[in-house]
Protein backbone atom coordinates (compact mmCIF):
# COMPACT_ATOMS: atom_id res chain seq x y z
CA UNK A 1 0.00 0.00 0.00
CA UNK A 2 1.27 3.43 -0.90
CA UNK A 3 1.02 5.53 2.27
CA UNK A 4 2.64 8.73 1.02
CA UNK A 5 4.35 9.73 -2.24
CA UNK A 6 7.48 7.94 -1.08
CA UNK A 7 6.54 5.45 1.61
CA UNK A 8 5.01 2.06 0.83
CA UNK A 9 3.69 -0.09 3.65
CA UNK A 10 3.22 -3.87 3.51
CA UNK A 11 1.73 -4.91 6.83
CA UNK A 12 1.69 -8.66 7.37
CA UNK A 13 -1.90 -9.82 7.92
CA UNK A 14 -1.79 -13.62 7.60
CA UNK A 15 -2.49 -15.03 11.06
CA UNK A 16 -1.54 -18.57 10.05
CA UNK A 17 2.13 -17.84 9.59
CA UNK A 18 4.60 -15.40 11.08
CA UNK A 19 6.36 -12.87 8.90
CA UNK A 20 7.36 -9.24 9.36
CA UNK A 21 6.00 -6.01 7.96
CA UNK A 22 7.98 -4.73 5.01
CA UNK A 23 8.39 -1.13 3.96
CA UNK A 24 9.70 0.52 0.82
CA UNK A 25 10.98 4.05 0.37
CA UNK A 26 10.68 5.03 -3.28
CA UNK A 27 12.02 7.88 -5.39
CA UNK A 28 15.80 8.26 -5.46
CA UNK A 29 16.10 6.28 -2.23
CA UNK A 30 14.94 2.84 -3.40
CA UNK A 31 15.20 1.15 -0.01
CA UNK A 32 13.32 -1.99 0.99
CA UNK A 33 13.21 -2.35 4.76
CA UNK A 34 12.99 -5.95 6.06
CA UNK A 35 12.18 -8.26 3.11
CA UNK A 36 10.76 -10.98 5.43
CA UNK A 37 10.87 -14.72 4.89
CA UNK A 38 12.20 -15.97 1.56
CA UNK A 39 9.01 -17.88 0.75
CA UNK A 40 6.96 -14.68 0.86
CA UNK A 41 9.30 -12.45 -1.18
CA UNK A 42 7.57 -13.25 -4.51
CA UNK A 43 4.26 -12.19 -2.99
CA UNK A 44 5.81 -9.01 -1.58
CA UNK A 45 7.30 -8.15 -4.98
CA UNK A 46 3.90 -8.71 -6.55
CA UNK A 47 2.25 -6.34 -4.10
CA UNK A 48 4.98 -3.78 -4.79
CA UNK A 49 4.53 -4.18 -8.54
CA UNK A 50 0.80 -3.50 -8.10
CA UNK A 51 1.87 -0.21 -6.48
CA UNK A 52 4.17 0.58 -9.43
CA UNK A 53 7.49 -0.46 -7.86
CA UNK A 54 9.74 -2.76 -9.90
CA UNK A 55 12.36 -5.10 -8.45
CA UNK A 56 14.97 -3.14 -10.49
CA UNK A 57 14.03 0.02 -8.56
CA UNK A 58 15.37 -1.48 -5.34
CA UNK A 59 18.87 -0.24 -4.54
CA UNK A 60 19.13 -1.04 -0.84
CA UNK A 61 17.79 -3.64 1.53
CA UNK A 62 17.95 -2.35 5.07
CA UNK A 63 17.58 -5.12 7.62
CA UNK A 64 16.54 -3.88 11.07
CA UNK A 65 17.97 -7.08 12.58
CA UNK A 66 18.99 -10.62 11.67
CA UNK A 67 15.97 -12.69 12.75
CA UNK A 68 14.78 -15.03 9.98
CA UNK A 69 11.32 -13.47 9.66
CA UNK A 70 12.99 -10.15 8.75
CA UNK A 71 16.23 -10.96 6.97
CA UNK A 72 16.00 -14.37 5.29
CA UNK A 73 14.40 -12.98 2.12
CA UNK A 74 17.42 -10.75 1.47
CA UNK A 75 18.96 -13.84 -0.16
CA UNK A 76 16.56 -13.36 -3.07
CA UNK A 77 18.33 -10.19 -4.20
CA UNK A 78 21.42 -9.77 -6.32
CA UNK A 79 24.31 -8.36 -4.30
CA UNK A 80 25.97 -7.18 -7.53
CA UNK A 81 23.34 -4.47 -7.89
CA UNK A 82 21.78 -4.16 -4.44
CA UNK A 83 23.38 -3.06 -1.19
CA UNK A 84 22.31 -5.32 1.65
CA UNK A 85 22.62 -3.62 5.01
CA UNK A 86 22.83 -4.91 8.56
CA UNK A 87 24.46 -3.37 11.62
CA UNK A 88 28.01 -4.66 12.03
CA UNK A 89 27.20 -5.84 15.60
CA UNK A 90 24.24 -7.82 14.27
CA UNK A 91 26.39 -9.30 11.53
CA UNK A 92 28.81 -10.60 14.17
CA UNK A 93 25.85 -11.99 16.12
CA UNK A 94 24.44 -13.70 13.02
CA UNK A 95 27.75 -15.47 12.45
CA UNK A 96 27.51 -16.96 15.95
CA UNK A 97 24.55 -17.46 18.28
CA UNK A 98 22.18 -15.50 16.05
CA UNK A 99 22.65 -18.03 13.27
CA UNK A 100 21.50 -20.85 15.56
CA UNK A 101 18.06 -19.27 15.65
CA UNK A 102 17.66 -20.20 11.99
CA UNK A 103 18.25 -23.82 12.93
CA UNK A 104 15.45 -23.64 15.52
CA UNK A 105 13.10 -22.63 12.73
CA UNK A 106 14.42 -25.44 10.54
CA UNK A 107 15.96 -23.12 7.97
CA UNK A 108 19.52 -22.30 7.00
CA UNK A 109 21.23 -18.95 7.43
CA UNK A 110 21.21 -17.05 4.12
CA UNK A 111 24.64 -17.25 2.55
CA UNK A 112 24.49 -13.94 0.71
CA UNK A 113 27.13 -11.32 1.29
CA UNK A 114 26.05 -8.49 3.58
CA UNK A 115 27.82 -5.81 1.55
CA UNK A 116 26.66 -2.74 3.48
CA UNK A 117 27.62 -3.02 7.17
CA UNK A 118 26.00 -0.25 9.20
CA UNK A 119 27.30 1.77 12.13
CA UNK A 120 25.58 4.45 14.19
CA UNK A 121 25.15 7.87 12.64
CA UNK A 122 24.10 9.43 9.36
CA UNK A 123 23.83 7.55 6.10
CA UNK A 124 22.81 8.84 2.70
CA UNK A 125 20.47 6.70 0.65
CA UNK A 126 19.81 8.24 -2.75
CA UNK A 127 19.13 11.91 -2.12
CA UNK A 128 18.02 11.58 1.51
CA UNK A 129 19.80 11.50 4.84
CA UNK A 130 18.86 8.91 7.46
CA UNK A 131 20.14 8.17 10.98
CA UNK A 132 21.08 4.69 12.06
CA UNK A 133 20.35 4.26 15.75
CA UNK A 134 21.73 1.17 17.46
CA UNK A 135 18.91 -0.22 19.63
CA UNK A 136 19.87 -3.50 21.35
CA UNK A 137 17.56 -5.55 23.57
CA UNK A 138 15.51 -7.60 21.12
CA UNK A 139 18.80 -8.58 19.46
CA UNK A 140 22.31 -7.16 20.05
CA UNK A 141 22.59 -5.19 16.81
CA UNK A 142 18.99 -4.15 16.16
CA UNK A 143 18.64 -0.72 14.61
CA UNK A 144 16.12 2.02 14.18
CA UNK A 145 16.20 3.72 10.79
CA UNK A 146 15.16 7.33 11.37
CA UNK A 147 14.31 9.69 8.51
CA UNK A 148 14.44 13.22 9.92
CA UNK A 149 12.99 14.93 6.82
CA UNK A 150 9.78 12.87 7.17
CA UNK A 151 9.91 12.38 10.95
CA UNK A 152 9.60 8.66 10.30
CA UNK A 153 11.08 5.84 12.35
CA UNK A 154 11.38 2.25 11.14
CA UNK A 155 11.84 0.54 14.48
CA UNK A 156 12.03 -3.19 13.70
CA UNK A 157 11.10 -5.35 16.69
CA UNK A 158 12.16 -2.86 19.37
CA UNK A 159 8.55 -1.84 19.93
CA UNK A 160 5.11 -2.25 18.38
CA UNK A 161 1.66 -0.80 18.74
CA UNK A 162 1.08 -1.25 22.49
CA UNK A 163 3.76 -3.89 22.78
CA UNK A 164 7.49 -4.52 22.79
CA UNK A 165 9.87 -6.95 21.11
CA UNK A 166 10.63 -10.28 22.77
CA UNK A 167 13.73 -10.45 24.92
CA UNK A 168 13.83 -14.23 25.37
CA UNK A 169 15.62 -15.05 22.13
CA UNK A 170 19.42 -15.53 22.25
CA UNK A 171 21.08 -12.12 22.60
CA UNK A 172 17.95 -10.52 24.05
CA UNK A 173 18.20 -8.22 27.06
CA UNK A 174 15.27 -6.51 28.79
CA UNK A 175 17.25 -3.70 30.39
CA UNK A 176 18.87 -2.78 27.09
CA UNK A 177 15.49 -2.91 25.35
CA UNK A 178 14.09 -0.39 27.85
CA UNK A 179 16.99 1.98 27.13
CA UNK A 180 16.47 1.58 23.38
CA UNK A 181 12.75 2.34 23.67
CA UNK A 182 13.48 5.42 25.79
CA UNK A 183 15.94 6.69 23.21
CA UNK A 184 13.37 6.17 20.41
CA UNK A 185 10.74 8.00 22.48
CA UNK A 186 12.89 11.12 22.40
CA UNK A 187 12.88 11.40 18.61
CA UNK A 188 10.65 13.87 16.82
CA UNK A 189 8.40 11.29 15.21
CA UNK A 190 5.13 11.44 13.28
CA UNK A 191 5.28 8.05 11.56
CA UNK A 192 6.18 4.88 13.42
CA UNK A 193 6.76 1.75 11.35
CA UNK A 194 7.21 -1.37 13.51
CA UNK A 195 8.32 -4.82 12.39
CA UNK A 196 5.00 -6.43 13.28
CA UNK A 197 1.37 -5.41 13.79
CA UNK A 198 0.01 -2.02 12.80
CA UNK A 199 1.74 1.28 12.08
CA UNK A 200 1.24 4.29 14.36
CA UNK A 201 0.66 7.71 12.83
CA UNK A 202 0.63 11.18 14.35
CA UNK A 203 2.90 12.69 16.99
CA UNK A 204 0.33 12.38 19.80
CA UNK A 205 -0.57 8.78 19.03
CA UNK A 206 3.10 7.88 18.94
CA UNK A 207 3.79 9.61 22.27
CA UNK A 208 0.75 7.87 23.77
CA UNK A 209 2.06 4.56 22.49
CA UNK A 210 5.43 5.15 24.18
CA UNK A 211 3.68 6.17 27.40
CA UNK A 212 1.49 3.05 27.41
CA UNK A 213 4.54 0.85 26.94
CA UNK A 214 6.61 2.65 29.58
CA UNK A 215 3.80 2.62 32.16
CA UNK A 216 2.22 -0.78 31.53
CA UNK A 217 4.97 -3.00 30.18
CA UNK A 218 8.25 -1.68 31.61
CA UNK A 219 7.43 -2.84 35.16
CA UNK A 220 7.38 -6.43 33.88
CA UNK A 221 10.69 -6.35 32.00
Ligand SMILES: [Zn+2]
Pocket residue numbers: 065067070138157
Ligand atom coordinates in the same frame (compact mmCIF):
# COMPACT_ATOMS: atom_id res chain seq x y z
ZN1 LIG B 1 12.88 -10.18 15.66
